[in-house]
Amino acid sequence: MxxxxxxxxxxxxxxxxxxxxxxxxxxxxxxxxxxxxxxxxxxxxxxxxxxxxxxxxxxxxxxxxxxxxxxxxxxxxxxxxxxxxxxxxxxxxxxxxxxxxxxxxxxxxxxxxxxxxxxxxxxxxxxxxxxxxxxxxxxxxxxxxxxxxxxxxxxxxxxxxxxxxxxxxxxxxxCVMVEGRCALSAYATGESPNCDGACSPGKHVRWEQTPKGMETRLNGILIDRFADGERAGYPTLCKGRFEVNDETYYAIEEPxxxxxxxxxxxxxxxxxxxxxxxxxxxxxxxxxxxxxxxxxxxxxxxxxxxxxxxxxxxxxxxxxxxxxxxxxxxxxxxxxx
Amino acid sequence: MKIALGPLLYYWPRQSTLAFYADMADAPVDVVYLGETVCSRRHELRLSDWLEVAEILTAAGKEVVLSSQVLVESESDLKSLRRIVANGHFRVEANDMGAVHLLSSGDTPVRDWIAGPTLNIFNPTTLDLFAGLGATRWVAPPEMSREQIRALRDGLGHHMEVEIFAHGRLPLAYSARCFTARHYNLQKDTCEFRCLEFADGIPLKTREGAPFLTLNGIQTQSARVHTLLGDLPAVCAEGVDILRISPQGAHTPEILQLFRQALDGLIPPADALHEALPLLPAEPCNGFWHGRPGVELRLPN
Structure with a gap:
């Protein structure tokens, strides 16, 4: 062919x-x-x-x-x-x-x-x-x-x-990471793209409305928090907001x-x-x-x-x-x- | 059981780097991996400098290996790779398939090289294939568990030295993007070499202040320090040949010493782990070895 x-x-x-x-x-x-x-x-x-x-x-x-x-x-x-x-x-x-x-x-x-x-x-x-x-x-x-x-x-x-x-x-x-060279999901959840074909799998995801806003967690790890009116995205772990040197932002990649x-x-x-x-x-x-x-x-x-x-x-x-x-x-x- | 010092994953000033390796001549380490594996913009040491360090460490009785860059993008990256492969003296750790290709093809293929941890070798068929191409040592991907490593070993048709990532922040991911430059709103091409300011990378925390990851240029590491110090009896029982210790900003010689003493039966592994804790830049973890999320810590019984 x-x-x-x-x-x-x-x-x-x-x-x-x-x-x-x-x-x-x-x-x-x-x-x-x-x-x-x-x-x-x-x-x-x-x-x-x-x-x-x-x-x-x-x-x-x-x-x-x-x-x-x-x-x-x-x-x-x-x-x-x-x-x-x-x-x-x-x-x-x-x-x-x-x-x-x-x-x-x-x-x-x-x-x-x-x-x-x-x-x-x-x-x-x-x-x-x-x-x-x-x-x-x-x-x-x-x-x-x-x-x-x-x-x-x-x-x-x-x-x-x-x-x-x-x-x-x-x-x-x-994927902001090189495909095949990312074990972030394995680190956080035990399931990896390389061996399990999964990244940030749904069964580890938790959505929780809290006084601080809607929180999304992956295996307990806070990936992001959304104010009222913000559209809460799926917690793919490289696309959350994190703190680096006291600054909170999409440190790896925006959704x-x-x-x-x-x-x-x-x-x-x-x-x-x-x-x-x-x-x-x-x-x-x-x-x-x-x-x-x-x-x-x-x-x-x-x-x-x-x-x-x-x-x-x-x-x-x-x-x-x-x-x-x-x-x-x-x-x-x-x-x- | 041999102890190896993995390639320096951070970018330290030239004098700090040279002083660090000068200390390694007297440290209880058998194998030293040298060279820049993370970012082609890092040039405090050039290949010629690394080769000088290699000569000094060889004279001190160490086995020296030159590690290739993990993410190869440009023609100039390939030129650097060709120089490493053709160095004619030191063994090479191949960290991408381009390196494997250069080592194993051509008129005079190299018959004795190391299959690095980023080649994604997860099964015996694939490792046997690389053995046939001249690999004599395999560094397991850090995400592999004890059971997976054992099953792979048991299925091998060739003899192969097995090395595992035994201590250090886990190199988890690589990107075309530089997250250190991004933090400073700089582009990678004009990054001002900000990595030089962070001997252990830049900590990344969740929005509730929990340490999660470490930014190291284009590489993302765990925040926690993966260490198998407390698991050494199990590690030895698996017939692993070499333990890789990844350089950290401070106390690497003490960590090496603790591994050596625990391996030689001079101190119990649990005590070695206890002594190591104040020397780590962050909390420990060892989940990958136990087939769990890498972030977890399983304490020895």
Whole structure:
């Protein structure tokens, strides 16, 4: 399988309705996960059992679209078979590619299913062409998803120095930490993105109205406190307000979403092959809205002709579904660092 | 059981850093990891300076390892990495897959390097794969528990030295963003090297004043000091080969001494922990070792 379009739009599917919503609104690919810790959105009520997977793949393939399976957490000695079993199931389902992070699992996939297309997950923390070429040389990966840490010029340098297709995040919740290099949730709750596929998991969250305001806690740790009238956000632990040298502020990151729509022509010019939309934990309505806008924008860029202009209506639509109703260019914009 | 001094995670002034390592020549430490692993803007010591420190420590009988940077972003980061890999003398700790690639490919691959704690090696299949590429020592990710480390060891097909993070504030996360610069409303590119002012990083507290994390440039650490001093009997029972002690702003030589004495049976581990407490910059924790949230403290029975 080779990529059929110059830039693929890769959309999140946390459920079958979200998958259909993405396909119906113009996604070239959807990515999804099984209902367990083998993927980095291991949340209750999300993801696919075998029946849903078969139906989702059929729905996509009938319409000429692709389905990618995220198996992007790190297996351990005592649960190794669950991950290899997931690779086997994916291959049997006729999935278009698996998105992996663990080198041992890649070796397994390459050996057991030589024709299965492999993508390197963002959880692999590969931020340079030397890192990406390691996975290419040993496991023949076809594509790598870049962590949200590089500037545009750095992404361009990577693309120029690797035969591997490059996928970048275009929109959605923003991990301020390098993906795969964050154990904050493990420290606070014992559940980690790397091994459990969870960050700041819901079962550790407590919302409490107090005389000082609405308090949000993660495993007892106060993540933020909201005055009346302030919109209380989910206590993702890097997005709380903390005290540093007697100053209280969003010390790590504000609740905000990544939005690179305005960079789209540049991303196309430097040879980015796919744009990923974050949000498998979000609703089918979110998926529809974001997919629709990005489809229109990508089609505009690919059509060429007039200089690309971001429509005000597009931004308004995207801001409506952004975390904290605001957005950032993240690391693409140097001062953000 | 050997004791290793992990790479210095903070940014100390040049003279303080050199004095610290001069002391290490006489400290009860077997392995010393050198080099800047956190931020490419930190340059009080250049690679040539680190190599001089390495020579001095080697002459003092220490095994010296050069640690590579964890987050590699720019072409100039890659150039620095290539210089470390090609140093021709000292073993290298690979802290990202770019380093692994440079060590294990080309005409003359290196056959004896250390798989660092940020490579995310969590299972025996993956570690065996790295052994096949020349890794001879594995530093476990700090978030791994005793049971996970044991299961990984039991499943290994190759011989491999095992090192664990045994003492220090936990390096929990890395970012493209510098949180120290952010605190001062500075951009990373013009950060004025504020990290130099904080020998143990900047404490971050919750809004009710509870210590939670530590800001150290682009790295985020725990506020609490992870220490396995009180757990040494269990650590030894697992057949761990090397204990990593992470440098702290003050009292590192005393901490090393306490580990050595406890390992040699000169003082009971519980007493060593008790003696260490006033020497720590914050409260202790050891949850990760016990398969619990890292912030927790399990006291020895």
């Amino acid at each position: 080779t990529s059929s379009r110059p830039i693929e739009l890769v959309c999140p599917a946390g459920s079958l309705p979200a998958l259909k919503s993405a396909i119906d609104h113009g996604a070239d690919c959807v990515y999804l996960g099984f209902k367990d810790a083998t993927n980095a959105r291991n949340f209750s009520g999300l993801n696919f059992d075998d029946k849903g997977m078969a139906e989702g793949i059929r729905y996509a393939h009938d319409r000429g679209r692709k389905v990618l399976l995220a198996l992007n957490t790190y297996p351990q000695a005592d649960n190794w078979q669950r991950w290899t079993g997931a690779v086997d199931r994916a291959a049997a389902f006729g999935i278009d590619a698996v998105i992996l992070a663990d080198p041992g699992l890649m070796a397994y996939a390459r050996k057991t299913h030589p024709d299965l297309r492999l993508h390197l997950s963002v959880q692999g923390s590969a931020t340079s062409y030397d890192a990406i070429n390691f996975y290419h040389e040993h496991f023949g990966i076809s594509r790598a998803v870049l962590p949200r840490v590089l500037s545009l010029a750095q992404v361009e340098q990577v693309i120029a120095s690797t035969p591997v297709e490059i996928e970048v995040f275009g929109f959605g919740g923003l 905000t979403s990544l939005n690179t729509l305005e960079l789209l022509p540049e991303l196309a010019r430097i040879g980015v092959r796919a744009i990923k939309i974050e949000g498998r934990q979000r609703s089918p309505a979110y998926v529809a809205q974001v997919t629709k806008v990005w489809r229109a924008a990508i089609d505009r860029v690919l059509a060429g002709g007039q200089p690309f202009r971001v429509e005000a209506a597009w931004m308004a639509e995207l801001n409506k579904v952004s975390e904290g109703q605001s957005h950032t260019l993240g690391a693409y914009y140097r001062p953000w660092k």
